[in-house]
Amino acid sequence: xxxxxxxxxxxxxxxxxxxxxxxxxxxxxxxxxxxxxxxxxxxxxxxxxxxxxxxxxxxxxxxxxxxxxxxxxxxxxxxxxxxxxxxxxxxxxxxxxxxxxxxxxxxxxxxxxxxxxxxxxxxxxxxxxxxxxxxxxxxxxxxxxxxxxxxxxxxxxxxxxxxxxxxxxxxxxxxxxxxxxxxxxxxxxxxxxxxxxxxxxxxxxxxxxxxxxxxxxxxxxxxxxxxxxxxxxxxxxxxxxxxxxxxxxxxxxxxxxxxxxxxxxxxxxxxxxxxxxxxxxxxxxxxxxxxxxxxxxxxxxxxxxxxxxxxxxxxxxxxxxxxxxxxxx
Amino acid sequence: xxxxxxxxxxxxxxxxxxxxxxxxxxxxxxxxxxxxxxxxxxxxxxxxxxxxxxxxxxxxxxxxxxxxxxxxxxxxxxxxxxxxxxxxxxxxxxxxxxxxxxxxxxxxxxxxxxxxxxxxxxxxxxxxxxxxxxxxxxxxxxxxxxxxxxxxxxxxxxxxxxxxxxxxxxxxxxxxxxxxxxxxxxxxxxxxxxxxxxxxxxxxxxxxxxxxxxxxxxxxxxxxxxxxxxxxxxxxxxxxxxxxxxxxxxxxxxxxxxxxxxxxxxxxxxxxxxxxxxxxxxxxxxxxxxxxxxxxxxxxxxxxxxxxxxxxxxxxxxxxxxxxxxxxxxxxxxxxxxxxxxxxxxxxxxxxxxxxxxxxxxxxxxxxxxxxxxxxxxxxxxxxxxxxxxxxxxxxxxxxxxxxxxxxxxxxxxxxxxxxxxxxxxxxxxxxxxxxxxxxxxxxxxxxxxxxxxxxxxxxxxxxxxxxxxxxxxxxxxxxxxxxxxxxxxxxxxxxxxxxxxxxxxxxxxxxxxxxxxxxxxxxxxxxxxxxxxxxxxxxxxxxxxxxxxxxxxxxxxxxxxxxxxxxxxxxxxxxxxxxxxxxxxxxxxxxxxxxx
Numbered sequence: 001x002x003x004x005x006x007x008x009x010x011x012x013x014x015x016x017x018x019x020x021x022x023x024x025x026x027x028x029x030x031x032x033x034x035x036x037x038x039x040x041x042x043x044x045x046x047x048x049x050x051x052x053x054x055x056x057x058x059x060x061x062x063x064x065x066x067x068x069x070x071x072x073x074x075x076x077x078x079x080x081x082x083x084x085x086x087x088x089x090x091x092x093x094x095x096x097x098x099x100x101x102x103x104x105x106x107x108x109x110x111x112x113x114x115x116x117x118x119x120x121x122x123x124x125x126x127x128x129x130x131x132x133x134x135x136x137x138x139x140x141x142x143x144x145x146x147x148x149x150x151x152x153x154x155x156x157x158x159x160x161x162x163x164x165x166x167x168x169x170x171x172x173x174x175x176x177x178x179x180x181x182x183x184x185x186x187x188x189x190x191x192x193x194x195x196x197x198x199x200x201x202x203x204x205x206x207x208x209x210x211x212x213x214x215x216x217x218x219x220x221x222x223x224x225x226x227x228x229x230x231x232x233x234x235x236x237x238x239x240x241x242x243x244x245x246x247x248x249x250x251x252x253x254x255x256x257x258x259x260x261x262x263x264x265x266x267x268x269x270x271x272x273x274x275x276x277x278x279x280x281x282x283x284x285x286x287x288x289x290x291x292x293x294x295x296x297x298x299x300x301x302x303x304x305x306x307x308x309x310x311x312x313x314x315x316x317x318x319x320x321x322x323x324x325x326x327x328x329x
Numbered sequence: 330x331x332x333x334x335x336x337x338x339x340x341x342x343x344x345x346x347x348x349x350x351x352x353x354x355x356x357x358x359x360x361x362x363x364x365x366x367x368x369x370x371x372x373x374x375x376x377x378x379x380x381x382x383x384x385x386x387x388x389x390x391x392x393x394x395x396x397x398x399x400x401x402x403x404x405x406x407x408x409x410x411x412x413x414x415x416x417x418x419x420x421x422x423x424x425x426x427x428x429x430x431x432x433x434x435x436x437x438x439x440x441x442x443x444x445x446x447x448x449x450x451x452x453x454x455x456x457x458x459x460x461x462x463x464x465x466x467x468x469x470x471x472x473x474x475x476x477x478x479x480x481x482x483x484x485x486x487x488x489x490x491x492x493x494x495x496x497x498x499x500x501x502x503x504x505x506x507x508x509x510x511x512x513x514x515x516x517x518x519x520x521x522x523x524x525x526x527x528x529x530x531x532x533x534x535x536x537x538x539x540x541x542x543x544x545x546x547x548x549x550x551x552x553x554x555x556x557x558x559x560x561x562x563x564x565x566x567x568x569x570x571x572x573x574x575x576x577x578x579x580x581x582x583x584x585x586x587x588x589x590x591x592x593x594x595x596x597x598x599x600x601x602x603x604x605x606x607x608x609x610x611x612x613x614x615x616x617x618x619x620x621x622x623x624x625x626x627x628x629x630x631x632x633x634x635x636x637x638x639x640x641x642x643x644x645x646x647x648x649x650x651x652x653x654x655x656x657x658x659x660x661x662x663x664x665x666x667x668x669x670x671x672x673x674x675x676x677x678x679x680x681x682x683x684x685x686x687x688x689x690x691x692x693x694x695x696x697x698x699x700x701x702x703x704x705x706x707x708x709x710x711x712x713x714x715x716x717x718x719x720x721x722x723x724x725x726x727x728x729x730x731x732x733x734x735x736x737x738x739x740x741x742x743x744x745x746x747x748x749x750x751x752x753x754x755x756x757x758x759x760x761x762x763x764x765x766x767x768x769x770x771x772x773x774x775x776x777x778x779x780x781x782x783x784x785x786x787x788x789x790x791x792x793x794x795x796x797x798x799x800x801x802x803x804x805x806x807x808x809x810x811x812x813x814x815x816x817x818x819x820x821x822x823x824x825x826x827x828x829x830x831x832x833x834x835x836x837x838x839x840x841x842x843x844x845x846x847x848x849x850x851x852x853x854x855x856x857x858x859x860x861x862x863x864x865x866x867x868x869x870x871x872x873x874x875x876x877x878x879x880x881x882x883x884x885x886x887x888x889x890x891x892x893x894x895x896x897x898x899x900x901x902x903x904x905x906x907x908x909x910x911x912x913x914x915x916x917x918x919x920x921x922x923x924x925x926x
Binding site: 055090093094095096282283284285286287289290299300303306 | 342343344348349351352353354359362363364365366367368
């Protein structure tokens with residue numbers, strides 16, 4: 001018997017609700033105001049990437065998160081969550097193989113709002129329960145609980161990613177790079193490593209305004225912007241960054257094929273920015289289809305995501321159509 | 330769970346080929362430059378051959394897959410029952426090859442030669458399917474592995490085209506790989522040790538009508554000649570569909586029962602003893618003359634048979650002696666297969682490649698019927714006979730008239746297994762052979778097939794991948810269906826250990842036809858090496874050739890100790906051709922009275 005079956009047996013109402021944000025995570029701005037300090041040159045400029053590019057030996061790191069409400073104790077949702085991260089090394093045969101991976105499956109619930117009997121069952125049957133401390137004045141609002149749960153899941157995934165990333169750095173070969181899907185600046189070790197790159201596909205945080213913003217968001221395909229120091233926003237550790245356009249955006253939208261790259265805050269990064277950008281442009285093939293984000297998603301990172309999804313619990317996310325009312329038979 | 334791969338698929342995460350075109354920026358030369366290889370899987374479907382335990386029937390579980398060993402192959406194909414039994418009856422057919430492993434595959438003699446099931450059919454395109462080679466190898470395998478408890482076995486092969494089966498006793502070139510396969514299958518890589526060949530004579534009545542006439546090889550070739558008695562028994566073969574009627578049948582029966590080899594009064598004052606075509610023709614002439622003279626041409630029946638029927642039968646019978654001169658002797662005794670003295674593990678090749686199609690039908694019909702008769706009486710000399718017939722498309726077509734040969738092939742197919750009369754048939758287009766002939770073949774082999782043929786309904790049970798494999802099958806590989814095998818199996822067999830027909834003709838070119846007297850000498854010398862050619866030439870000088878042929882046939886049939894003396898005796902003394910004296914009639918002493926008593 002699973003812990004959510006045990007909850008149902010204890011009197012909780014079974015549920016199968018996967019909120020829209022439960023199948024992935026967003027890179028939205030967390031509210032902090034970002035800023036940029038140009039490093040390479042006084043004004044933001046577009047530079048062609050180096051071509052032909054030198055493709056480098058690399059490991060690729062990505063994570064996934066999945067969660068859903070599996071029961072309600074009164075109006076208190078009990079959430080089952082799963083996060084996983086893997087680093088996959090691309091071998092000489094050009095095929096990725098898993099280097100390191102880790103996953104965590106846990107429950108999230110506002111324990112203080114639950115009936116004692118149901119709470120006891122949850123705590124005794126589920127080995128990993130995360131409590132959601134609620135604001136006493138706000139009372140129990142299911143929508144707010146779900147938003148808090150999302151943050152818990154995000155945090156769990158980021159912790160896992162950071163852990164795997166830092167362990168990966170320890171086993172990287174002397175010429176090997178680590179490409180992380182997301183921010184490099186979340187980890188001091190990552191941010192300081194000479195062969196670690198963060199690849200950011202979402203652009204919720206804007207580092208420029210005015211003419212520089214226009215140059216950044218209209219950089220042509222096969223070009224990068226000047227290197228700048230990213231400040232604020234997600235950047236808890238200092239990194240250098242630049243924008244890179246993989247595919248022509250004309251006829252699409254401003255962010256089409258646009259990546260932001262993070263690397264160690266070092267003069268060597270500025271010198272290598274064009275070569276690194278050329279390499280990343282070479283990673284456009286094969287296309288990361290059928291993912292809708294293929295214009296910004298590098299195929300090896302998609303491969304990690306596919307790998308993790310394939311190993312995720314099959315019963316966690318309901319199949320489409322399963323929310324139809326159940327028939328009597 | 331044992332299975333055999335039947336189909337293969339490849340899946341990748343590429344939604345459409347266009348995505349890779351875009352990824353390579355439309356440049357085909359950059360298609361392989363992607364730093365990461367796309368994820369791709371190969372997915373194989375397999376047909377279940379056997380599962381243990383067999384009950385209850387269960388779906389195939391997900392599990393590890395292993396390449397089959399020899400023991401696994403024996404289990405999977407249910408060969409263990411006849412391979413490891415106290416009385417094994419396994420006949421190697423070839424090697425199942427997969428992933429570098431080779432495992433022998435065996436047929437069950439009880440289902441190949443009888444009595445449980447029998448017959449073998451092999452299909453494939455001409456030249457690439459190696460049908461003849463497969464049968465030659467299988468015969469070698471049968472001769473080596475036919476179980477002792479099942480008795481003796483022999484083979485009768487009809488050579489219907491070129492020199493295909495003319496050199497079965499001569500070694501062919503084998504590669505080391507072939508020898509290794511022979512060793513693996515425990516079949517000796519040597520040609521057949523006991524081969525007897527039969528070929529009709531040419532129209533001259535003394536030279537053999539075969540491509541195996543080289544001086545070094547001709548000693549095993551026996552003439553095949555039949556006389557009237559042999560032909561009349563199978564007169565139905567000679568009649569086409571328009572001829573088949575009760576009247577002709579009745580008249581032929583009358584000849585067979587009342588006339589042949591008996592002293593017979595024609596009713597017009599003549600007495601006949603019909604033993605040859607010449608005797609028969611004399612009888613026919615006597616009948617026609619008698620009807621003409623006695624009734625002034627007004628009567629058109631003789632012994633209840635209409636003159637038109639008599640003329641038709643005469644026409645057909647005399648026609649065969651003309652069209653198949655050399656096979657059918659117009660005036661003389663026959664030389665035939667050794668009925669009653671068949672040897673164990675011997676191959677009897679009947680070369681009818683150069684015989685008129687009508688004659689081929691006759692040879693085939695008579696030989697197989699005689700085999701059947703002797704097997705029924707258990708006095709053939711062996712317990713089972715494999716009859717190899719190529720070109721079933723010609724002899725047993727699915728459509729067309731019901732010929733005597735087709736009816737006989739159907740009869741063998743349906744009842745031969747009880748007698749030990751086993752048909753190994755080969756054809757290009759299985760779909761165009763009579764369904765009951767191929768359907769009764771318990772073992773079916775398929776070589777390289779034509780795609781058009783594979784598109785016919787008979788092949789619907791095969792998966793598309795199997796059809797593609799059949800259409801591209803290399804030489805030396807066959808697909809086997811056998812009652813014990815729940816799925817078709819592909820096997821590889823070694824090249825047969827005999828000289829191929831074309832190579833044989835190159836290495837042993839046929840001898841030119843000899844003059845009449847030299848041909849006679851050669852035949853007699855073959856029977857008795859002490860005979861000096863000049864003795865024979867002196868003996869037959871200025872003798873009628875028909876007399877010489879008749880004497881030669883008698884020697885062949887009798888096989889006397891002193892060949893030359895017997896030949897001289899049968900040939901008879903030289904009789905000078907005196908003009909007969911005119912005989913004057915003696916008038917009666919008294920005039921014949923009107924008084925009838």
